[in-house]
Structures are given as C-alpha cells and as structure tokens.
Amino acid sequence: MAENNYTFPHTIFTEYDKAHNVGVFTETTNHIYTEQTEYQRIDIYETPAFGKLFSLDGVIMTRDSDEFVYHEMISHVPLFIHPNPKKVLIIGGGDGGTVREVLKHDSVEKVVLCELDKKVVEAALKYLPNISYELKNPKVELVYEDGSKFVSQFKYEFDVILIDSTDPTEGEGGLLFTEKFYQNCFEALNENGVFSAQTEEPFLKKEWMVRAYRRISNTFNIARLYMGYVPQYMPGTWTWTFASKNLDPIKDFDPEKVKEFNKELKYYDEEVHVASFSLPVFVKKLISEFSK
C-alpha cells in the first residue's frame, strides 16, 4: 500500500449546465460560507486554482484569480466613452467588483449600487475583501431592491448605467433582460448617457446573447456587442453590449485618455478596447441574422 498515490481531492465544486449536460469542476479546500437566502443559495469556497470562488445557485459568479477581466470590461469600455462620468448606476454586481473599477475614474462622484439580495453584499464584504472593498467608499450608495423597479423612477439622472446581472432564467429571462427594462435604463440616462450590460456568450448561450443584444439595440440609438476572454464563465468567452444615446464606442473613443489613466488595470487598455469590438464571423452573423 506504500505505492498508493491517491491524491484526488475529497471536495469538488461542480458547475453543471443542465441545458447542455456539460460542466466544470474544481477542487475546494474549504467551504467558507453557505446560505439559502430569500432569493438564491450563496456559496463561497476556497480553491487552490482560483482563490476564493463565489457562486449563486451553483453557478460561478466571481473568483479571485480572474475576476478582473469581467469587472474591467463591463466598466472601462463605457466609462472611457463618456466625456465626464459623474453619476453611475450599477444594477446587480453585489460582490463589488464593478464598483471597484468604476471608482478608479476620478470624475465619478456617486455610484448607486442596486442589488436585489443584501446577503450577497454582506457575504462579499466579509469573505471577498479584494473584490468588495470599495463598497464601503462614501461615494457609494447601496440600495437593496429589484433593479427593474428601481430604475423606472428616474429620468435623465445617470451618466452611466451598468447591468451586472445573473444569467437570464426561463421565459422573459428575468426582469433584467426585458425590453421594458432596457427602455427604463434609456430614460434614466442623461443626454450623453452610456450603458453596458452583460449579454451572455455565443457558444452555449447564443439565443440569450442575441435576444439581449436585439432588445438593447431596439431601445438605444447606438448598440455594439463586445467580447472578452473570461475563463470564470463557462465556456471561457463572454460578451457585453455597449449602448448609448449618441456616443459611439469606437468613433468617440480617445486612446490618449486610457494611456494617461493613472490606475493600474490588468486586462483593459486602449488596444483591448478597440479589439473587443472585432467580432468573430459567426458572432457577427448571429447578431445580424435576427431581425429587429
């Protein structure tokens, strides 16, 4: 028995995509936190490969090792297009990673984070300090309610709105994927307003990607899909849709502003900004085939 080199970890986190019968797994060394809240099950694990891993209903939301990709891309692409972003609304994103990136822009005076589940914010503050620390910044106002309802009360209020939501569910995909919701976001933005939403990915979730993109482009004057290398979200690619009332993410982009930026970024720069809008042929086809 001295030859027994069995070292397979005894605790495995598995994310299982029931619709396709595929999944990913990773060793965990500690199940730090678990709670069934009013809305969902929250889990936080310690993992050797990815550091802290945070899941909702068994789906990875963020993890220490590579969360920077998603959080930088949802934030800096729109924020570098707005000439002077002061007031930002984030819907979802209770882990705080998007808030952290937004606050790297010195012009920002106020960030309203509207997260449905207070327990997500509390867990992030306690267990994910590298991601959540800016949630305590005095510029941040935390609101715990349904984002679709919250945004509907504003007209010409925000410079930037970011939709950092969970995946859509059955039917209409949850209130954060409806055309009515996107219309309310449009109305809550001021004249130079810019918007970015996570819009799924083109390999396993192309129907939802196309649907979200189409609804956003039906609502805004300008809408452009962009992509990134996001290993935390199976299958490793993710998209967002930039939208605005009048600003174009390429024509109105000034690479000098990024070169002069005084904060450290790990993924995004002026080259990545432009390249992320260059979509693979099959993705261009997917979003053009579906008529408005």
Next chain:
Amino acid sequence: MAENNYTFPHTIFTEYDKAHNVGVFTETTNHIYTEQTEYQRIDIYETPAFGKLFSLDGVIMTRDSDEFVYHEMISHVPLFIHPNPKKVLIIGGGDGGTVREVLKHDSVEKVVLCELDKKVVEAALKYLPNISYELKNPKVELVYEDGSKFVSQFKYEFDVILIDSTDPTEGEGGLLFTEKFYQNCFEALNENGVFSAQTEEPFLKKEWMVRAYRRISNTFNIARLYMGYVPQYMPGTWTWTFASKNLDPIKDFDPEKVKEFNKELKYYDEEVHVASFSLPVFVKKLISEFSK
C-alpha cells in the same frame, strides 16, 4: 416513483487537469472508438453538446461544434501574410482540420502533414469526416514520423510551417517545444517563410505559453503572440505565436486579400486578424517580463 425525473446522463467524459485539480465534463451518448496506440490513448465520443469529440490521453483535441476556431486561427493568420504560399508543412494536426483550412488557399500546391501517430489519421478519416476530408486531397502528402526529426532535413524548403502539436509534457515539453526544434523550422523555411505554432494559454498554462513564445522569439526575426476564443481547450482561451524571417503580421497584412477570399470562414476575417494581436495587459506583461 412516477415523480422521479432523474435524467443525469449515465456516461460522462471528463478532462481533468491534474496540475490544478480542475476540469470539464460533458455527457456522451456513444463511445465510438478507443485505442491505446504505441504513443497515446485515442478516444472518440458522440456528445449532444459538441458533436463528435476526439481526445488523446483524456485531453480534448478537437470536436465538431467549435473546432473551426482553432483550425482557422492557426492557418489563416500566417497564410494571409505570405505573398504566395505554395508549399506548406504541418507538424501534428493528424485530425486534418488544419489541412482543410490551408487548402482553402488556392495558391497552395503541396501540403506535407507530419503526424507521429498513424492511428490518429486513420481514426479521423473514419470517424471525423467533417474535419479530416481534405487529408485525401492529392495535394497532401502524409508522413508518419517524429516531426522534430523530419523538419531537420530541410533547408529553404517551405513557405509556411504550422505546429499543430499536443500540449507540452514535463521537462523540455516534448521535442516540439524546444529551441532546437524552432531553429530547425526556421532553417526549413525559405526567405519569405512564415510560421505559426500553438503556444498554450495565459490563465492555467502561462509558464508554457511564455516559454514557447520566448523560444520562438529567440529564433525568428519576428515573433508575435495572438489569441482566440477557443472553448474546446480549457479554460476557453488559446494562443498561437506567429513568426517569420521578415514579414510582419500587422504591417504586411493586406485586409483586401481577406475581403476578396472566396471560401467561407466562420471565425477569421480581416478584423479578427488584427484584433487577435491586441493582447490583454497581463498577457503583454507575461511575455515581456521573462527575459530572453
């Protein structure tokens, strides 16, 4: 018991990365082929999510649903840089996907495919017809031997060399990842020669990515890393390194040639060509930090 909705598939393919204790899995409906050859274990499965899935020693090599990304990117990036590619050497790539893409260029008169394991070619021809069909093209010469040895006999012979290898193993990473091998490829290329090799990825395999890139850039006059969205290879991102004696993959790129190309491509176009060389900040750092 009428309520029992248990539908979890009874047969699961798992790719397990022992170094990181992470992995991916997918349902299989048929284990079409399995053989332990002199070199490796070959398996081919039917999967609902990805069509036919081909693995070597338990690692996914290719699959119907998204193989086009890898095969287009390793082929068209260098082939569109060479002014008139006629003679092409592919090392590895016994599934035939790279041959298929190379032969979309009408200028190509001859493709030599040097694959170590004849059983890979035989299995691909029998079970992966959509990927392998061009292996029977009369322009193709099949050679079954060690690619590192094979390439060392040529001087100024090829216009294009593509290294479509498996992952590096321990130590030197296998003969297809040594500086000596890359030197032999350099010598086997003629004056306008271009080269592309798969060079792993920057999240889980950054050491190998950097090592391969550094060795190629030590050898060639021009070397540039490029990236793609490749879900078949965990964690969903992949890199290749373009290299050449004198041609630059951006300055010497003519987008008009791609626009006029008369074959259908699903991933690559003139925009993707340029964008794939725009690397995330952390990837730029990884390849610049390691000194030659």
